[in-house]
Amino acid sequence: MYLYTAQEMRDLDRYAIEEIGIPGMVLMENAGHAVARRLLDRWRRSATAVVLSGSGNNGGDGFVIARRLASAGWDVSLWIAGSVEKMSQETRTFYEACIHAGVTGEFYDSSQKQALARHLEHSDVVVDALLGTGIRGELREPVRTLIRMVNQQARGFVVAVDVPSGVDTDTGAVASEAVVADKTITFAHPKWCHYLRPAAERCGNVRVEDIGIPQQAVHLSPPSSRINEPSLWQAYLKPRSRWSHKGDFGHLLVVGGSRGMLGAAVMAGTAALRTGAGLATVAVPEGQEQALAAQVTEALVWGWPDDGQGHFSAGFPQDWEKRVRRLKAVAAGPGLGRFDGEEEWLRRLLQQAPVPLVLDADALNILSKDPSLLRERRQPTVLTPHPGEMARLSGQGVKEVESSRRRIAREWAQAWGVTVVLKGTYTLIAFPDGTQVLNTTGGPALAKAGSGDILTGILGALLARGIPEKAAVPMGVYLHGLAGQQAVTSTEHSVLARDVIAAIGPAIRPFL
Numbered sequence: 001m002y003l004y005t006a007q008e009m010r011d012l013d014r015y016a017i018e019e020i021g022i023p024g025m026v027l028m029e030n031a032g033h034a035v036a037r038r039l040l041d042r043w044r045r046s047a048t049a050v051v052l053s054g055s056g057n058n059g060g061d062g063f064v065i066a067r068r069l070a071s072a073g074w075d076v077s078l079w080i081a082g083s084v085e086k087m088s089q090e091t092r093t094f095y096e097a098c099i100h101a102g103v104t105g106e107f108y109d110s111s112q113k114q115a116l117a118r119h120l121e122h123s124d125v126v127v128d129a130l131l132g133t134g135i136r137g138e139l140r141e142p143v144r145t146l147i148r149m150v151n152q153q154a155r156g157f158v159v160a161v162d163v164p165s166g167v168d169t170d171t172g173a174v175a176s177e178a179v180v181a182d183k184t185i186t187f188a189h190p191k192w193c194h195y196l197r198p199a200a201e202r203c204g205n206v207r208v209e210d211i212g213i214p215q216q217a218v219h220l221s222p223p224s225s226r227i228n229e230p231s232l233w234q235a236y237l238k239p240r241s242r243w244s245h246k247g248d249f250g251h252l253l254v255v256g257g258s259r260g261m262l263g264a265a266v267m268a269g270t271a272a273l274r275t276g277a278g279l280a281t282v283a284v285p286e287g288q289e290q291a292l293a294a295q296v297t298e299a300l301v302w303g304w305p306d307d308g309q310g311h312f313s314a315g316f317p318q319d320w321e322k323r324v325r326r327l328k329a330v331a332a333g334p335g336l337g338r339f340d341g342e343e344e345w346l347r348r349l350l351q352q353a354p355v356p357l358v359l360d361a362d363a364l365n366i367l368s369k370d371p372s373l374l375r376e377r378r379q380p381t382v383l384t385p386h387p388g389e390m391a392r393l394s395g396q397g398v399k400e401v402e403s404s405r406r407r408i409a410r411e412w413a414q415a416w417g418v419t420v421v422l423k424g425t426y427t428l429i430a431f432p433d434g435t436q437v438l439n440t441t442g443g444p445a446l447a448k449a450g451s452g453d454i455l456t457g458i459l460g461a462l463l464a465r466g467i468p469e470k471a472a473v474p475m476g477v478y479l480h481g482l483a484g485q486q487a488v489t490s491t492e493h494s495v496l497a498r499d500v501i502a503a504i505g506p507a508i509r510p511f512l
């Protein structure tokens with residue numbers, strides 16, 4: 001499934017209308033019909049509805065909905081923002097059809113405030129068709145008042161048509177007012193605002209309805225972003241052959257686990273093995289080797305020159321060149337800590353690890369001192385920042401990162417030629433070629449220390465198996481989210497990182 005911007009959706013619409021020859025009116029009728037059908041399914045007996053329509057095509061959908069609900073026997077009260085003159089041809093046609101079909105519509109002005117408030121309070125359903133993807137600039141009256149009234153006065157079920165009025169389709173920003181919906185019914189494809197905060201919090205439950213735009217129109221010029229789904233990577237997951245040996249499944253090196261943070265490296269290494277790595281080696285500061293070996297029996301242990309107190313030092317193992325030849329991928333960061341000479345250390349790792357590299361946690365914080373270190377990289381590099389780490393990397397505030405997730409992840413990936421996995425409720429993956437994949441698996445159970453370390457291990461393992469990063473990264477993020485969901489046995493509060501690791505196998509299984 002693709003993820004659309006407002007412009008990409010307009011282009012798709014235009015293609016369907018002008019090149020394929022489906023009249024715009026048919027698309028609008030289909031859109032309105034789809035919403036009405038959902039409402040009629042839900043309220044089988046007749047109900048009361050307030051339909052609020054703007055003068056654009058979103059309002060046109062609203063007129064179709066009002067007509068169809070009324071003809072099914074609902075008591076419909078229609079309120080319009082704007083005027084007939086402002087309506088597009090399709091919208092105007094459906095406005096007239098609505099009136100001819102006997103629905104009474106009012107062009108809202110402030111003298112009707114009381115009357116509208118009464119309707120909003122007493123209606124089972126409120127349909128928000130004021131503004132869709134065509135919003136421009138700050139809200140004008142009377143739309144602004146109408147949106148505020150919906151939020152303050154509606155007692156019934158609020159359905160947003162396409163997007164909640166007042167949200168920006170592409171950034172997920174909200175205007176001075178934006179409808180808070182219980183459900184959003186969108187057309188043909190999901191849009192960015194359905195997944196980006198704060199807009200996403202106003203959408204309620206999002207449902208995508210087919211309105212008859214042929215698939216061929218999508219394939220001709222696909223948008224640059226999509227929702228993460230197994231079809232992107234499932235071909236790389238296969239049952240193991242009877243003749244397999246561990247060398248077939250790659251050797252991952254996890255670098256981290258400084259004193260006091262050993263658990264992070266343990267979790268990354270264990271998650272890698274659960275994901276199917278043939279071999280996982282965990283490299284910890286020399287003073288930590290014994291403690292590590294006691295915690296993870298399945299991984300190999302390497303000592304890394306330490307500072308005498310169980311933390312990393314700027315040095316590298318003497319035989320690094322020889323050791324690195326055995327590796328298929330490196331994941332650095334879980335429990336790495338900060339240390340003297342860290343920048344030089346990272347520069348060397350970036351240069352002298354000629355395999356796919358995952359950077360997480362403190363490896364990202366070190367990188368944020370000088371992102372130009374990435375210029376030295378020739379092999380795939382995956383960064384897995386949470387919003388705080390992304391803020392440090394990009395030199396911006398966390399709020400700025402959160403309000404421009406889509407742009408920041410894409411710009412960073414393109415500028416430095418790396419894959420950015422910007423973590424969050426909907427983790428966003430941005431590739432160096434400008435394409436993006438938004439992940440929808442996962443849940444609140446993963447909001448806990450250790451989750452990031454597990455993701456790092458999973459991604460490292462998949463890259464070590466030689467799966468190309470365009471498949472490995474979405475696969476890893478998807479499976480990590482699924483494991484997080486499946487690890488919940490009693491409540492999301494009490495899930496431990498180890499439960500998530502144990503759930504990796506059950507998450508993978510259906511895809512083999």
Ligand SMILES: NC(=O)C1=CN([C@@H]2O[C@H](COP(=O)(O)OP(=O)(O)OC[C@H]3O[C@@H](n4cnc5c(N)ncnc54)[C@H](O)[C@@H]3O)[C@@H](O)[C@H]2O)[C@H](O)CC1
Pocket residue numbers: 009013024027028029031054055056057058059060061082086088130131132133134135136137138139140141143144161162163187188211
């Ligand atoms: N394939 C599809 O997805 C289809 C979608 N349809 C619907 O069409 C809208 C987009 O319609 P458009 O006419 O481009 O824009 P809007 O109706 O969202 O908005 C234009 C309308 O709103 C007024 N306006 C704009 N900005 C503001 C503002 N800041 N304050 C107040 N008023 C504003 C402007 O003057 C216009 O009157 C899409 O979302 C779908 O719902 C079609 O039905 C066909 C298929």
Ligand SMILES: [K+]
Pocket residue numbers: 058128129130131132160161162163164165
């Ligand atoms: K709307």
